Amino acid sequence: MVDIAFGPEPGRRPDLTDGRAAYLDMVRRKRMYGGILLALFVALMASGFILANDRNAGGFWDGLPMLTAFPSEVLSEAWATRANIPGLIAAHVPALVETLNIAAVATLLGALAAMALALLATRGLARWPRAIPFFRRSMDALRAIPEIVIALVLIFVLGGGPVPAVIAIALHTGGALGKLFSEVAENADLRPVEGLASVGASWGQRMWLGVIPQVAPNWLSYALLRFEINVRASAILGFVGSGGIGHDLKIAMQWGQGRYDEVVAIFLLLFLSIVVIDRTSDHFRNRLVKGSQA
Amino acid sequence: MTAALAPGLADTVTRRFAARRRLAFALPAAILAYLIYAAISFDIAGLAARARFDNAAILLSDFWSHKTHVTRDNRTGALTVAIEGEAKGTYAPGAAPDWVQVNGAVTTIDLGAGHIVTYDEAGARYVVPGYGILDIRPEGGKPVLTAPQPLPDWISVAENKVSVTTDAGRFSYSRSKVETFKYEPGWELFFFTLDSPFHGKGPLELAGLALWGKRVDPDRTNIGFMISDVWHNKMWRHSDVVWALFETVLMAFLGTFAAALVALPLAFLAARNFMPLGPLRFAVRRVFDFIRGVDGLIWTIVLSRAFGPGPMTGAIAIALTDSGTFGKMFSEALENIDERQVEGVRSTGANALQRARFGVFPQVTPVFLSQVLYYLESNTRSATVIGAIVGGGIGLLLTQAIQTQKDWEEVAYYMVLIVLMVMAMDSLSGWLRRRLIKGSEGGKS
Known part of the structure; x- marks a missing residue:
């Protein structure tokens, strides 16, 4: 009864006979909590910084002046041989295409898996409602495994090349998109589904004709966003193990001096393609979400 | 868009339906075409040739089991029993697990299910139930195999090496050494390494030691000793x-x-x-x-x-x-x-x-x-x-x-x-x- 009158929070009740004092008391208490939280945060950041600094090979303060040393060395050498750069950019386009292909195939396969997983894990739509927790947990597990783990293990089994990267990124994408897709599908209007059920449509038909058309714009938008992320992931995985532009970058970096024009060419290529992809996908996502009816 | 109210409403609707239907087929077709292109450019066909399924088998078995190497140096005759063949997992001489019996120069290894490997001065023998005895003797420095013919494919004989892979374990004999691997489930030495006094004790015994047992090391409590041994485990770090x-x-x-x-x-x-x-x-x-x-x-x-x-x-x-x-x-x-x-x-x-x-x-x-x-x-x-x-x-x-x-x-x-x-x-x-x-x-x- 008291809880209904004074709100659900337990603890001391404010003395409402003196409103001003009660208010100031509350403000003071909130400030104190905020202060404690802030102090805790600052302490964590500072001790974390000191710890990380200690465990680093080069310290933060020593490294700071060196920050521009490497870029300026690379750039000055590349500037001296700038005539080579257009040719080098052209030479690395096939590797870029491979990286993009890895990302695109992985996004496609991952999105297809995510569609199935999302529909099976959404309340109200699932084919087997009892299996919903199972599908949710499996999506969590897929999301939790970093791509690099799967990629490195698969490189051992399948040998190098783009396939391990595709599988690794696709698995992660399946989990990540599955969660987002399922959140969208939860808000889908169930009336079309019921309508289809009333005329005897199977589960597949109900999903394909009743749910997918409603969620397609949002799903596509998420998939495009994921594609952007996957392009980056695919470049990184190339650097760590499999093919594509990341691999070329690693080789050029290991060569070091004398190949810095190549490093700059690859940097430029990667930077430009990421910017172009981000821009394009931004544009399409805006159109998808804000409505193409306009 | 504009013709929605035009007289040929049915026409428009039909036309749009047709367009939709074309799209519904075109889209999956385009995706399929792209995937086929990708499959070709990623050389999926060559993947089967490159894939190393034996690596996959090693990986999977390592995930849930460990192997113990029993190695005899054929030149010096020294025997080592080591988990995963690592120096950190080597048993002290005379402290080998009970499936390895050492009698002077004769070592008998029981791999279980009737598989028995014997190392002796003449060479080595492996008794495989349902097949027979593999007998290996060095002649002129090279291992010579005597076994029931024809040789099955799980025995491989090269000029300088004989290797045998069965369900019970792996065995190989080369000029310099003879080795037997026994696979057992579990991650060995996960808590205590072999040099720890707590190795090989069951959980109940450990709990007893930790709570009321006599101090193993008089300078510190058992529980502190255990924690420090686990923490500084050299195998799992x-x-x-x-x-x-x-x-x-x-x-x-x-x-x-x-x-x-x-x-x-x-x-x-x-x-x-x-x-x-x-x-x-x-x-x-x-x-x-x-x-x-x-x-x-x-x-x-x-x-x-x-x-x-x-x-x-x-x-x-x-x-x-x-x-x-x-x-x-x-x-x-x-x-x-x-x-x-x-x-x-x-x-x-x-x-x-x-x-x-x-x-x-x-x-x-x-x-x-x-x-x-x-x-x-x-x-x-x-x-x-x-x-x-x-x-x-x-x-x-x-x-x-x-x-x-x-x-x-x-x-x-x-x-x-x-x-x-x-x-x-x-x-x-x-x-x-x-x-x-x-x-x-x-x-x-």
Whole structure:
């Protein structure tokens, strides 16, 4: 009864006979909590910084002046041989295409898996409602495994090349998109589904004709966003193990001096393609979400 | 669009239906065509030839079992029994497990299910139930095999080496040594290595020792001794692994929050309603775009040149990459605030700082916090990858373990730990998000 009158929070009740004092008391208490939280945060950041600094090979303060040393060395050498750069950019386009292909195939396969997983894990739509927790947990597990783990293990089994990267990124994408897709599908209007059920449509038909058309714009938008992320992931995985532009970058970096024009060419290529992809996908996502009816 | 009310309504509808139907077929066809192109360009056909399924078998068996090597040096006659063949897992002489019997120069190894291997002065013998006896004698330095003919395919005979693979284990005889591998389930020496007094004791016995047993080492309590033995386990290196995990989380934590702190003031400069000066706003936004466009990979490489390997480099790489992302997201959130609240504060005569503190921050804090916490979780995952590049944290341990291509049980262990770490950070960030955001909303009402 008291809880209904004074709100659900337990603890001391404010003395409402003196409103001003009660208010100031509350403000003071909130400030104190905020202060404690802030102090805790600052302490964590500072001790974390000191710890990380200690465990680093080069310290933060020593490294700071060196920050521009490497870029300026690379750039000055590349500037001296700038005539080579257009040719080098052209030479690395096939590797870029491979990286993009890895990302695109992985996004496609991952999105297809995510569609199935999302529909099976959404309340109200699932084919087997009892299996919903199972599908949710499996999506969590897929999301939790970093791509690099799967990629490195698969490189051992399948040998190098783009396939391990595709599988690794696709698995992660399946989990990540599955969660987002399922959140969208939860808000889908169930009336079309019921309508289809009333005329005897199977589960597949109900999903394909009743749910997918409603969620397609949002799903596509998420998939495009994921594609952007996957392009980056695919470049990184190339650097760590499999093919594509990341691999070329690693080789050029290991060569070091004398190949810095190549490093700059690859940097430029990667930077430009990421910017172009981000821009394009931004544009399409805006159109998808804000409505193409306009 | 325009012909919706035209007289030929049925015509329009039919035409649109036909177009839709064409699209419904064209889209999957296009996807299929692309996948076929990708399959060709990725050389899927050649994959089967390149794939090493024996590697997969090794990997899977290492994930849940361990092997013990029983090796005899054929020149000196010295016998070693070592878990995974590592010096750290070598049994002391005379302390071999009971399936290895040593009688002078004769060693008998019971692989179970009737498989018996004997090493003696004449050579070695392997009794395989249902097949017969493999007898190997060195003649002129080369192993010569006598066995029931024809030889099955699980026995391979090369000029200098005979190897046998059965369900019970592996056996190989070469000029220099004879080796037998016995596979047993479980990760051996996970808690105590062979040199620990607690090795080979059951959980009940250990609990007894820990709680009321006599002190093994009079200088310290049993439980402290146990903890120190587990912590300094040389085989699994628990202390290094825990540190590495902590380093990874530290990278993510430092990087994410440093990025948020850097991005916060800059976001005001990039928001239309706070920065009237167009060119500056434009410049700050382009800086955000540039930072985001130059990928995390490139930043990581450039930074590791300046700061050397370690967690600090990883943290800075995360901070730099994310400050671009946060700057963009924060400035967008700032542009979408409700101006009425700010005007209300302004009407009381508040200056710009006070307006920001009481009019703006209460509105945007929940948005910012939820984004930052979401990135904290996702950066834990990236910190694993970045750690592999900059050389810090669990990512480094994992790549090292994979590169040696034999410590697959450690790979499995690290994988499990990484997944658990990411899941823990996921729930922590979710919990914090619910706590803090609900808290501040509760405070507002």
